Amino acid sequence: xxxxxxxxxxxxxxxxxxxxxxxxxxxxxxxxxxxxxxxxxxxxxxxxxxxxxxxxxxxxxxxxxxxxxxxxxxxxxxxxxxxxxxxxxxxxxxxxxxxxxxxxxxxxxxxxxxxxxxxxxxxxxxxxxxxxxxxxxxxxxxxxxxxxxxxxxxxxxxxxxxxx
Amino acid sequence: xxxxxxxxxxxxxxxxxxxxxxxxxxxxxxxxxxxxxxxxxxxxxxxxxxxxxxxxxxxxxxxxxxxxxxxxxxxxxxxxxxxxxxxxxxxxxxxxxxxxxxxxxxxxxxxxxxxxxxxxxxxxxxxxxxxxxxxxxxxxxxxxxxxxxxxxxxxxxxxxxxxx
DNA sequence: CAGGTCGAGTTGAATGTTCAAGTCGCCCGG
DNA sequence: CCGGGCGACTTGAACATTCAACTCGACCTG
Numbered sequence: 001x002x003x004x005x006x007x008x009x010x011x012x013x014x015x016x017x018x019x020x021x022x023x024x025x026x027x028x029x030x031x032x033x034x035x036x037x038x039x040x041x042x043x044x045x046x047x048x049x050x051x052x053x054x055x056x057x058x059x060x061x062x063x064x065x066x067x068x069x070x071x072x073x074x075x076x077x078x079x080x081x082x083x084x085x086x087x088x089x090x091x092x093x094x095x096x097x098x099x100x101x102x103x104x105x106x107x108x109x110x111x112x113x114x115x116x117x118x119x120x121x122x123x124x125x126x127x128x129x130x131x132x133x134x135x136x137x138x139x140x141x142x143x144x145x146x147x148x149x150x151x152x153x154x155x156x157x158x159x160x161x162x163x164x
Numbered sequence: 165x166x167x168x169x170x171x172x173x174x175x176x177x178x179x180x181x182x183x184x185x186x187x188x189x190x191x192x193x194x195x196x197x198x199x200x201x202x203x204x205x206x207x208x209x210x211x212x213x214x215x216x217x218x219x220x221x222x223x224x225x226x227x228x229x230x231x232x233x234x235x236x237x238x239x240x241x242x243x244x245x246x247x248x249x250x251x252x253x254x255x256x257x258x259x260x261x262x263x264x265x266x267x268x269x270x271x272x273x274x275x276x277x278x279x280x281x282x283x284x285x286x287x288x289x290x291x292x293x294x295x296x297x298x299x300x301x302x303x304x305x306x307x308x309x310x311x312x313x314x315x316x317x318x319x320x321x322x323x324x325x326x327x328x
Numbered sequence: 329c330a331g332g333t334c335g336a337g338t339t340g341a342a343t344g345t346t347c348a349a350g351t352c353g354c355c356c357g358g
Numbered sequence: 359c360c361g362g363g364c365g366a367c368t369t370g371a372a373c374a375t376t377c378a379a380c381t382c383g384a385c386c387t388g
Contacts, residue, residue: 011287018298021310028313030239031321075194104353104366123175132319144308146185149192155296157195268336268383
């Protein structure tokens with residue numbers, strides 16, 4: 001990768017400065033998600049995606065969403081969501097019901113137990129977010145990080161940008 | 165999560181501004197890695213972690229590293245590395261050899277074929293990094309992103325900060 | 329030098345994610 | 359009203375990662 005004898009001549013390589021920043025970002029992508037995940041799993045038995053599904057449902061007006069919409073908001077494939085909701089349903093935190101008269105649509109509901117679970121899990125999660133991210137950066141740094149993240153997400157998965 | 169009737173009173177909640185930035189970062193963590201991974205897998209059949217293992221080996225002076233050191237540089241657990249190197253060895257891109265006279269240490273070598281594979285995979289990967297990240301941000305934005313990433317990584321996994 | 333223990337690495341089972349079908353309602357053209 | 363196609367979801371198999379043993383060599387310590 002840093003080899004001077006690079007095979008493909010027509011590729012715009014990264015400058016040294018760009019390379020450093022990219023490697024820093026890569027390190028962030030490799031280390032932060034596992035750390036967040038570990039805390040949630042340890043203290044609540046939820047993984048990050050399941051947690052976000054519960055959050056998404058809790059934030060919607062009537063505490064339910066069609067699976068397709070939920071997949072977009074929670075930022076995962078429909079398949080991943082289906083498996084995850086299966087687990088959450090097993091645990092009694094979510095229920096599924098067909099939307100009557102609307103094709104094959106299914107809505108996922110957050111149950112009372114699910115809401116309780118979320119309220120139980122949230123404080124520890126927020127504490128960890130504070131400890132690892134929000135509390136480490138100045139407001140300006142955090143704002144710059146968020147702005148850059150939005151730009152990249154918009155390039156990568158425009159559909160997600162709407163829900164920010 | 166946004167519920168005003170929050171159960172744990174002693175947790176410092178996030179401000180609205182902090183929440184927006186955190187959600188943007190979260191969206192980045194959920195969307196960018198799959199995008200990077202998809203490109204690598206499509207065009208080279210490697211996943212991100214395997215690619216990083218090859219890069220780490222290619223950047224070390226003699227193109228080999230002990231497994232433990234490799235795990236730190238490539239930023240994964242030893243177990244994950246062992247499985248990954250198993251796959252890379254199957255493909256003929258890496259070989260393993262015991263370090264003689266040094267405990268139970270094992271060094272992983274990058275083969276010629278492995279080097280060729282990496283040189284084949286790198287251009288497409290770099291193009292994608294340009295397309296989704298480096299090319300979207302101003303130099304200042306990129307620098308700010310990198311700096312914030314380093315701060316967070318340092319809080320999360322200090323051992324990784326050395327190799328940036 | 330016997331026994332303990334620690335660091336390095338491997339292994340296999342359990343879990344989660346992805347990928348490629350497959351199912352099932354609805355709608356639309358004939 | 360029938361048949362094909364489409365959108366929404368589910369399912370199961372393949373694959374990767376994690377987690378908890380387990381192996382093995384080196385180094386103490388008595």
